[in-house]
Each structure stands twice: as structure tokens, then as C-alpha cells.
Amino acid sequence: RGEQYEITDPLPELQFAGETYNIDRFEIRGDGSLNFNRKGFGVNLGSKLVLFNPAENSERKYEEFKLLAMVFDYTYIENSTAVGLLKEVDLWPVYNFFTEVRLNNQTQGLYHFIEDPFEYFIERKNAPFVVRRGYDHVVKACKAGPGNEQNLEKYIARFKRIYSILPLYSGRQMFDTLSSYIDMEQYFTKLSIDMLLKNGDYTDEIIFYTKILNGREVFGVFPWDLDDIFAGQPHEIGNPWAPGTIFGTREYYSIDDVIADVGSILLYSIEDDLDYKIAKDAFLYQEYLRTLRGVIEKIDLSVIDRVFDYTNEHIGAFYSRDSIVEQSKFDMDETNYGLFVNNLAEKRQMLKDRRNWILGELDMLNNK
Numbered sequence: 001r002g003e004q005y006e007i008t009d010p011l012p013e014l015q016f017a018g019e020t021y022n023i024d025r026f027e028i029r030g031d032g033s034l035n036f037n038r039k040g041f042g043v044n045l046g047s048k049l050v051l052f053n054p055a056e057n058s059e060r061k062y063e064e065f066k067l068l069a070m071v072f073d074y075t076y077i078e079n080s081t082a083v084g085l086l087k088e089v090d091l092w093p094v095y096n097f098f099t100e101v102r103l104n105n106q107t108q109g110l111y112h113f114i115e116d117p118f119e120y121f122i123e124r125k126n127a128p129f130v131v132r133r134g135y136d137h138v139v140k141a142c143k144a145g146p147g148n149e150q151n152l153e154k155y156i157a158r159f160k161r162i163y164s165i166l167p168l169y170s171g172r173q174m175f176d177t178l179s180s181y182i183d184m185e186q187y188f189t190k191l192s193i194d195m196l197l198k199n200g201d202y203t204d205e206i207i208f209y210t211k212i213l214n215g216r217e218v219f220g221v222f223p224w225d226l227d228d229i230f231a232g233q234p235h236e237i238g239n240p241w242a243p244g245t246i247f248g249t250r251e252y253y254s255i256d257d258v259i260a261d262v263g264s265i266l267l268y269s270i271e272d273d274l275d276y277k278i279a280k281d282a283f284l285y286q287e288y289l290r291t292l293r294g295v296i297e298k299i300d301l302s303v304i305d306r307v308f309d310y311t312n313e314h315i316g317a318f319y320s321r322d323s324i325v326e327q328s329k330f331d332m333d334e335t336n337y338g339l340f341v342n343n344l345a346e347k348r349q350m351l352k353d354r355r356n357w358i359l360g361e362l363d364m365l366n367n368k
Helices: 078-088 117-124 149-164 171-179 184-197 255-262 273-280 282-298 301-320 322-330 337-367
Strands: 013-016 019-029 040-053 058-068 096-103 106-115 129-133 139-144 206-213 216-223
Touching (some): 013 040, 096 301, 106 117, 106 322, 117 129, 117 139, 117 206, 117 216, 129 149, 139 149, 171 184, 184 337, 255 273, 282 337, 301 322, 301 337
Antiparallel strands (some): 019 040, 058 106, 096 106, 129 139, 129 206, 206 216
């Protein structure tokens, strides 16, 4: 429990759709899920797995992927909901689907297959550098693309520079400076989805990758590991170790503490210093609100229905298998088909209500 490790002796083999594939690396992965019976897996194949990708309407070969156990995902609808909405706003390019996983032919329950995002951005999009952000903007993981290994430290320094400039500028100058480092429209779009979904934990659940935008190399944005949506409160509340430290010590023990600091804003979390800067800087916040309106208008009620109908069809099918559902006893919360149906209906309506509430708040701000 609580340990990340590789299984090397013996290396397992993968059986899928009647074919057997050699595995180069098989690791037990995850953060919180390491403390549960159902483990998350990272897989690196020796021979590539050929899968049909509906989004691309073609077959593609996959060498690295994650199998997420979703032990925190109540009734297994949250990952599907989040990914569905992220696809609508073009923030989820990687291939994913839901599947049963068996070890030695013994079911481990329902898993989320996700194409490894580092491999996707490096191999498919030729990104020179990919980095996952950690708490207080540390580099949680990073990788340079082929031929860019010698530039690894340069890219790490560029990522850290984003945070060192936050106290230096404000207003339009701050926005323009940040835009020279990050695709801010993508970043604001991610924050907008976090706001809609009440994502309670996203400081260390974001991946940045280098890309060319308007002739300049900047960091693109990819959300990761959305296992704490529909949260009762943002993660910084009651966790004094979590907020960034660029602007000094920040501690919040209630939502009133947050409001006392930044006011009643349409930003779900201010845990990370970049998000805190957006909340405190009037110009940045107005730019974010413009993106938020666009996202909320795009995700109308029919889009929410489409996302939840997809989840009902693709996740609901697994509830007909008692052996799969029984594995949920090893999760944070045990589930059954009745709980699945009720949670699906409740969260569908909750998102519709929240979407309309956000739009109403934006309208009121415009009329002031």
C-alpha cells in the first residue's frame, strides 16, 4: 500500500481481443489510489497495440497507456463526464475508453484506458517538452522529445519563469507576458471547465506541452486525472500546505476566508499561484470571464445531455456484470446500478442548474 513500483519478474503479457502483446514496462501508479486494493497501472508495450480511434475514424498504434482504477470516482461517472465536456472545448485530444481489466484472468473491475499524454504530445504532436505541474509549481514529472534532451533544463527554467514573473507585472502587461509563455485561451478554458464541474483538486492535475502558437513557442494545456469533480469545496480549504507561496503564506479554513481574500468570484479554486493572480488582477480576471462565457454558451443543455447519455450507454453497460460491480467494494465508495442511475440523474441536473447559474452571474456582471 502507498508504494509505486514496477513489476519486473516476471514481466506480464497483455492479452487483448485474442492477441498477445509483450510488455516492456508494467508499473503500479497513481497517488491516492496506491492505498487501495485496486491499483492503477502504467503500461509500456514492446509491440504496439492497434486500436480503432472513433474520433480520428482510423486505426492507430498505441505503445504507452494508463489504466486508471477510478477508486475515487463515485459510480464511475466522473471521468466520463469530465472527458466528454473537455472534448467539447478541444482540450482532450488523447484516446480513451472504459474497459474491464483482468489479472491472471481474475477481474479487477472497471478501468479507464487513457493514451499516455506524454507519448501523445511528444510522438504525435512533436512537442519538444512536456511537464506535469505539482504543488507550489514544482515539476512533478517532465520529458523532452527526441533531439531535445540537451534542452531539458532550459525548458524547465522556462516553466518556472511563469511563476517568477507573477509578482512583477499587472494588467495588460501581465496578460501579454503570460501569453508569451502559455496559451492563455486554453488555460482560461480549462479553468472554465473546472468552474462548471466544481473540480476540487487541480493544482497538480495539469500537463503543459510546448507548441507553436502565432509563430511563438508556448505551453499548451492538458487537464489530467479529474477524480475530484462535483466537490463540496475547493482543495485549498482546510489544507494550509496546499496553496502556492509566491505571494506569501495563504491559508483558508472556510469559503468565507477565500471570499475575504479575493471576493465572490467565478473561479472555483485559487490554490495555485497562477490562478490566484488571475483572481486578484482585474484585467486577467476580465479576460478569463470572456472565455468563461464562451465556454458556458458552447456547453448548452443539449451538450450536457449528450455527455450524460454517452456515460449512461458506455458505463451503464458494465453494471450488467456483477463481478465487475462487486470490485467497487475496494473503492472509496461501493456502488450498484441503482446508485449509478440516481447519481447520473442528479449530476445531470446539477450541471444544467450550475451552467444556468454561471450564465446568470455573467449577465449580472455585464449589466453593472
